[in-house]
Each structure stands twice: as structure tokens, then as C-alpha cells.
Amino acid sequence: MLHAAELPVPEEYATQVAQDANTLLAKVAGYLKPEDLPLLEAAFKFSAECHKTQLRKSGEPYITHPLAVADILADHHLDAQALMAAFLHDTMEDTGVTKIELTERFGKPIADLVDGLSKLEKLEFQSKEEAQAENFRKMLMAMARDVRVILVKLADRLHNMRTLSHMREDKQKRIAAETLEIYAPIANRIGLHAIYQELEDWSFKYLHPMRYEVLGKALKSARGNRREVVSKILDAIKHKLGEVNVEATVYGREKHLASIYKKMQEKHLSFSEVLDIYGFRVIVKDVSTCYLALGTLHGLYKPRPGTFKDYIAIPKPNGYQSLHTALSGPYGTPIEVQIRTHNMHKVAQAGVASHWMYKSGDDGVSDVQQKTHQWLQSLLEIQSMSGDSVEFLEHIKVDLFPGEVYVFTPKGKILTLPQGASAVDFAYAVHSDIGNRCIAVRINYDLMPLRTTLKTGDQVEIITAITARPNPSWLNFVMTGKARSHIRHFLKTMRYEEAVTLGERMLNQSVRALMNQATELPAEAWDRYLKENAPSRRDEVLADIGLGKRLGVVVGQRLLTLAGLLLEGEANSGPILIRGTEGVTVQFSRCCNPIPGDPIIGLIKQGQGLAIHTHDCPQVVGRNSKFDPDKLLEVEWDVPIGKLFDVQIKVLAMNERGALAEIAASISDAAANIENVRMDKDGDGGDRYTEISFTVQVENRQHLARVMQALRSLERVVRIHRLKGINSHS
Numbered sequence: 001m002l003h004a005a006e007l008p009v010p011e012e013y014a015t016q017v018a019q020d021a022n023t024l025l026a027k028v029a030g031y032l033k034p035e036d037l038p039l040l041e042a043a044f045k046f047s048a049e050c051h052k053t054q055l056r057k058s059g060e061p062y063i064t065h066p067l068a069v070a071d072i073l074a075d076h077h078l079d080a081q082a083l084m085a086a087f088l089h090d091t092m093e094d095t096g097v098t099k100i101e102l103t104e105r106f107g108k109p110i111a112d113l114v115d116g117l118s119k120l121e122k123l124e125f126q127s128k129e130e131a132q133a134e135n136f137r138k139m140l141m142a143m144a145r146d147v148r149v150i151l152v153k154l155a156d157r158l159h160n161m162r163t164l165s166h167m168r169e170d171k172q173k174r175i176a177a178e179t180l181e182i183y184a185p186i187a188n189r190i191g192l193h194a195i196y197q198e199l200e201d202w203s204f205k206y207l208h209p210m211r212y213e214v215l216g217k218a219l220k221s222a223r224g225n226r227r228e229v230v231s232k233i234l235d236a237i238k239h240k241l242g243e244v245n246v247e248a249t250v251y252g253r254e255k256h257l258a259s260i261y262k263k264m265q266e267k268h269l270s271f272s273e274v275l276d277i278y279g280f281r282v283i284v285k286d287v288s289t290c291y292l293a294l295g296t297l298h299g300l301y302k303p304r305p306g307t308f309k310d311y312i313a314i315p316k317p318n319g320y321q322s323l324h325t326a327l328s329g330p331y332g333t334p335i336e337v338q339i340r341t342h343n344m345h346k347v348a349q350a351g352v353a354s355h356w357m358y359k360s361g362d363d364g365v366s367d368v369q370q371k372t373h374q375w376l377q378s379l380l381e382i383q384s385m386s387g388d389s390v391e392f393l394e395h396i397k398v399d400l401f402p403g404e405v406y407v408f409t410p411k412g413k414i415l416t417l418p419q420g421a422s423a424v425d426f427a428y429a430v431h432s433d434i435g436n437r438c439i440a441v442r443i444n445y446d447l448m449p450l451r452t453t454l455k456t457g458d459q460v461e462i463i464t465a466i467t468a469r470p471n472p473s474w475l476n477f478v479m480t481g482k483a484r485s486h487i488r489h490f491l492k493t494m495r496y497e498e499a500v501t502l503g504e505r506m507l508n509q510s511v512r513a514l515m516n517q518a519t520e521l522p523a524e525a526w527d528r529y530l531k532e533n534a535p536s537r538r539d540e541v542l543a544d545i546g547l548g549k550r551l552g553v554v555v556g557q558r559l560l561t562l563a564g565l566l567l568e569g570e571a572n573s574g575p576i577l578i579r580g581t582e583g584v585t586v587q588f589s590r591c592c593n594p595i596p597g598d599p600i601i602g603l604i605k606q607g608q609g610l611a612i613h614t615h616d617c618p619q620v621v622g623r624n625s626k627f628d629p630d631k632l633l634e635v636e637w638d639v640p641i642g643k644l645f646d647v648q649i650k651v652l653a654m655n656e657r658g659a660l661a662e663i664a665a666s667i668s669d670a671a672a673n674i675e676n677v678r679m680d681k682d683g684d685g686g687d688r689y690t691e692i693s694f695t696v697q698v699e700n701r702q703h704l705a706r707v708m709q710a711l712r713s714l715e716r717v718v719r720i721h722r723l724k725g726i727n728s729h730s
């Protein structure tokens with residue numbers, strides 16, 4: 001029992017607030033456990049304290065709002081946790097109470113519910129597109145996780161709609177539109193019929209005030225005139241059912257304003273045409289009586305062909321069950337009748353969640369997963385008499401826990417991505433150019449790695465750079481086919497472009513060597529060459545050269561011959577210059593690890609480009625060489641541009657503590673990176689010496705010489721040499 005004096009509410013309102021709160025407590029005492037009541041009281045008092053300086057737009061103390069929200073939910077018999085969350089639903093958002101504080105005071109389940117509600121509060125629906133509205137609804141459902149969050153949210157919205165007159169007109173319109181597009185359909189989807197209708201009616205009132213007023217007046221007078229007809233049909237139905245001993249509650253059903261308006265719009269009907277349809281509801285004790293009542297009514301009035309629907313055998317996705325039939329009444333007036341059991345009626349009014357609501361109050365289970373499971377289980381029970389319960393359950397599951405995430409673009413558009421999608425997937429979903437050029441991402445305004453997995457509700461902003469390119473490593477984490485295929489395509493194109501560039505350079509070098517000077521190849525020569533050869537484009541020929549599918553020297557010779565600059569058979573090619581930055585088309589062999597300064601030789605590998613070896617690499621020139629000498633190409637180093645090359649060195653050192661550290665320090669002092677170290681225990685050094693193999697990165701031969709010199713100067717280093725021409729990994 002709450003007393004006005006103890007509430008942190010201005011005196012002139014205190015009596016009313018205390019009275020409303022006590023009425024609510026008395027109401028829930030009818031279905032909750034007695035020990036729940038002090039908890040509810042505590043949550044209410046805490047909320048009143050938090051909001052004590054706030055006023056509603058109406059001038060009333062703010063606490064009247066959470067109180068009204070809880071009251072709506074109490075009418076639907078929601079459990080104590082949900083009602084406490086209703087009291088507290090605006091505290092985090094408006095008064096800065098933290099989740100930690102709520103957890104300490106009221107426990108984690110309550111804090112989770114309030115936190116979920118605060119997150120929904122931050123979402124704002126902006127787009128007008130229908131598809132976007134559907135996405136937004138899914139997003140809300142996905143974010144809510146616990147269906148109670150949605151229920152509290154709907155009650156919150158309902159009370160806000162009831163008190164919308166105190167808002168500014170533009171705000172009224174925006175909130176009404178959002179309610180109509182987002183919240184009313186959700187209420188309908190989960191079967192909260194009464195809330196759905198009221199939300200639609202309020203939205204209609206604020207979106208179309210004139211039409212609402214005119215239609216309302218017309219409806220009022222029309223219903224007055226109809227009353228007689230309705231009661232006549234009502235009596236006839238009751239009488240007929242009584243004859244066959246069917247106990248039934250029968251009443252005339254009135255359509256809500258918004259649905260009459262919708263029907264007029266959709267079916268292009270006039271007001272009187274819509275109103276001519278009389279609706280009745282017959283509620284009986286069990287399923288077989290439903291069918292009995294149906295047969296009886298079909299005997300009373302003639303059924304209209306093709307209008308009978310059996311939603312008992314095949315329920316609607318939201319769990320709704322009834323028999324629907326349309327009859328021709330007296331003077332041919334159309335009559336719509338719904339026949340259902342009391343249980344089905346309860347579900348139809350309160351929604352499928354009602355089963356779960358009624359059951360969950362007494363078990364003390366607080367875990368959301370378990371609650372949800374329980375709820376789904378109860379849905380299954382509702383559905384057990386119908387054949388497609390699995391499909392139904394699947395439907396609900398998909399809606400509440402979709403395998404999708406919904407995220408915002410910076411402009412407020414919602415994108416749907418598969419669960420587990422990364423920022424890169426998002427970038428490609430926006431546009432392939434954004435994907436190809438993305439370098440970083442801001443998620444909820446924080447810079448994050450591109451591999452970050454997105455969560456529903458995230459606001460995602462991709463940062464791009466003109467020069468950026470897709471990274472092959474992205475293929476390890478992207479989820480969407482779109483991202484994957486674009487990355488693959490780009491890498492393939494990039495390889496091709498690199499091959500063209502290299503091929504052109506190789507060709508020019510060949511031509512220069514053949515002519516002893518740089519020589520322009522005339523276009524006519526190219527035209528003739530492309531006519532007599534298979535690839536029809538110059539790029540393809542160049543790519544072939546770059547990839548080692550044809551020799552630059554041979555192509556150059558032919559072109560020069562066609563241009564009349566060279567006589568046939570007058571070949572003499574010079575070396576091709578290698579820079580080390582050609583990309584995938586030039587590979588530095590791992591067997592001998594050539595570095596700038598080493599004499600080198602090129603080996604054309606069919607379809608793979610050019611492999612560079614040292615001139616003395618046994619893999620190529622030794623006794624074991626398996627290579628066709630015709631595939632060998634003369635190559636030389638071009639001016640190096642700072643790329644680092646791997647090289648292997650082996651050090652024999654005294655087996656002393658600190659030797660390795662000293663050697664490593666010396667290598668890095670010489671500005672070389674250590675890529676890999678291997679200690680060779682079984683080396684020929686015995687106990688006194690130890691063999692250490694390093695892979696180090698150097699710029700060129702001079703750099704390597706400096707490194708080796710530095711190592712030689714160490715006292716503990718006995719011997720040092722570079723490994724070359726053996727496969728160091730075998």
C-alpha cells in the first residue's frame with residue numbers, strides 16, 4: 001500500500017498517483033504471487049525518485065507515464081519482471097541510471113529488460129519505403145531478444161499515442177506514421193489484437209484528423225440505425241444454436257475505424273458498402289462445438305460460396321485460430337461470422353504470448369533463454385493439433401531470432417546481412433566500389449578493424465581511400481557471396497594488370513636490346529601481329545609475356561620484323577631488368593633466395609610468370625636441373641627501390657648463454673629484420689658450439705655484407721655463411 005505523502009510527487013498530484021498505483025497493485029494481486037508485490041512497489045518508488053524532476057508534456061509528473069504503461073501490461077497479465085521493467089523503462093534513457101545500478105537493486109533479468117528497452121528507444125525510423133519498414137520491424141524483434149521487451153515497448157507506445165495531443169503537430173505526425181508503419185504491424189504479428197487496433201486508430205486520428213472525424217461521425221450515426229438489424233440477427237443466431245443445445249456467447253462485432261478506412265481504400269468501397277457488412281462472433285466451449293455451430297449457422301442463413309476459412313485446422317502464422325464464414329442474411333445483407341473456443345478467443349485478444357504470460361509468473365525461472373524456450377514450447381502446444389506446427393514454429397523463430405543482422409548506414413538506411421557478416425561485407429553491400437576501396441570502419445562512431453562482426457542495431461560507416469585495394473586475407477572472414485566474388489574478381493584483374501605492365505616492360509627491354517636503343521613499335525606492326533596471332537588484343541599479348549606464356553624476345557623480334565626494322569633471324573636479346581616490385585608475376589625462388597646484387601637468371605614457368613634464381617642455383621643449372629634451357633631468360637637487377645628480400649644465413653657460435661640474444665641484437669643493429677630463427681641441435685658443433693639458422697630480410701648484397709661483417713666481429717661467432725642453392729625447408 002502506497003501513501004501519497006511518501007511519494008516524491010508534487011502535492012497536487014500525489015493523491016491521484018498513489019491511488020492509481022494502489023489500484024494497479026490490487027489488480028496484479030489477483031494473478032501474481034504475494035511476494036512479488038513489495039518488489040513492484042520498490043521498482044515504482046525508485047522510478048518515481050528518478051523521474052521526480054521531470055514533467056510530461058501535459059504538465060503531469062513523469063511517473064504517471066511508467067505507471068500507465070505497467071497498467072496496460074497488467075491488463076494482459078504480464079509477469080512481475082515485465083511490470084517492474086515497465087516502471088523502470090525510461091530511467092536509463094532519461095535519468096542516467098546505469099545498468100549496473102539496476103542490476104544491484106533489482107537483479108539482472110530486470111536490468112536486461114530495461115537495457116533492451118533503452119536500446120530500442122535509441123532507434124529512430126526515418127525511411128518511408130515499405131521494404132525498409134519491414135526491415136525495421138525485424139530489427140526491433142531481433143534486438144529485443146526477449147519478447148517481453150516488445151510487449152513493454154508496445155504498451156509504452158500505446159500510452160504515448162493516448163497522450164499525443166500534448167505534442168507539437170509535426171511530432172504528432174511523425175510519431176503517428178512510425179506507429180502505423182512499425183508498431184501496429186508488430187502488435188498484429190504477435191497477435192495483440194486490441195493493442196493493434198487502438199494503435200491504428202490513434203495513428204489514423206493524427207495522420208488524417210479530418211477524415212477521422214468525418215468517418216467517426218458517420219460510423220456513430222450508422223451504428224445507431226443498424227442496431228435494430230443487428231439485434232434481430234443476433235436473436236436469430238442465439239435461437240438457432242439453442243435449438244441444437246449449443247451453449248454459446250454471441251455478440252455483434254464492430255470494426256475499428258482505421259480498418260474500415262483501410263477497407264474503403266483498398267477495395268474502393270464507399271462507406272455504406274463497408275458498413276453493410278455485419279460481423280458476429282460466436283464463442284463456444286470446444287473445437288467440435290465450433291464445427292457444430294458452423295453447420296447450424298449454415299442451416300440458418302445461406303453461406304456465400306468461397307468464403308469459408310478454417311483457421312482452426314490451419315492457424316494463421318501468429319497463432320490465431322477461428323472458423324470464418326460469410327452468410328447471406330435477411331434481405332441479402334452480408335454477414336461475417338467468426339466461431340472459436342474460449343481459449344482461442346483469449347489467444348486472439350491477447351496474442352500468442354498470452355499462454356506464456358499466464359504460465360511464467362510462478363516458476364522463478366529468470367533466464368531469458370529458458371523463458372523464451374518455454375514460450376516457444378507453449379506455442380507448440382497451441383499448435384499441436386494442427387499438422388504444420390513445425391512450420392509455424394519456424395516462422396516465429398525466424399521473426400524473433402533471425403539468422404540476419406540489421407545495421408544502419410550513416411544516412412539511416414537499414415541493410416540486412418547474414419549473421420556473422422563483417423564490416424567488409426557491409427561495404428560491398430553498399431556498393432562494390434566502397435568494398436574495393438575500404439580501409440577502415442567506424443562502428444557506432446568507434447574505429448574498428450574491418451574484420452569486426454556486425455551486430456543488429458550497429459551504425460556502420462566505411463572509410464575509403466582512392467588508392468586502396470581489396471586484401472586477399474578478407475576472403476578468410478567475409479560471409480556474403482557478393483563480397484567474396486568481388487574480391488576474387490578484383491584479385492584476378494589485379495594479377496592480369498600486373499602481368500600486362502610487366503609484359504610491356506619485358507617487351508620494351510627486348511626491343512631495346514634487339515635494336516641497341518629504345519625503339520617505338522609502330523601501330524601497323526601491332527595490327528598485323530594481332531591478325532596473325534590468336535589473342536586479338538594487345539593487352540592479352542602483353543599479359544602473356546608477363547605471365548611467361550610467350551617470350552618477350554620472340555614477340556619483339558616479330559614486331560620489329562613486321563615493322564621492317566629488323567631482318568628475319570637477326571636476333572640478339574639483352575637481359576630483362578627485375579625490380580622486385582612486379583607482384584605475383586615475378587617470384588623470387590625460395591631455394592636460393594636471390595637478393596639484389598646476386599647474379600640472377602630467370603626461368604619461365606608456364607602460366608605462372610617468371611621465377612628468379614641465383615645464377616648458380618643447383619635447382620636450375622646444376623646436375624639435377626630439370627629445366628629446359630630454352631625457358632631460361634637473361635635477367636638483371638634494376639635499380640632497387642627499397643623492397644626487402646629474404647636471405648638465409650647460418651651461424652656457428654659458442655654454446656653460451658646470451659649468444660643468441662647477442663647475435664640477434666647485432667643483426668637488427670645492422671638494420672635487417674629477422675624473419676625466422678632455427679637452432680640446429682644436431683649440427684656438427686658438438687657441445688661447445690651451436691648452429692643457428694636465420695632468415696633475415698635485407699635490401700641487397702651490400703646490406704647482407706654489412707650484416708655478416710657485424711656478425712663476424714662478435715667474439716662468440718665462430719663461422720658464418722649464406723645458404724644458397726639448397727631447399728632450406730626440406
Ligand code: MN
Pocket residue numbers: 065089090156
Ligand atoms: Mn516511455
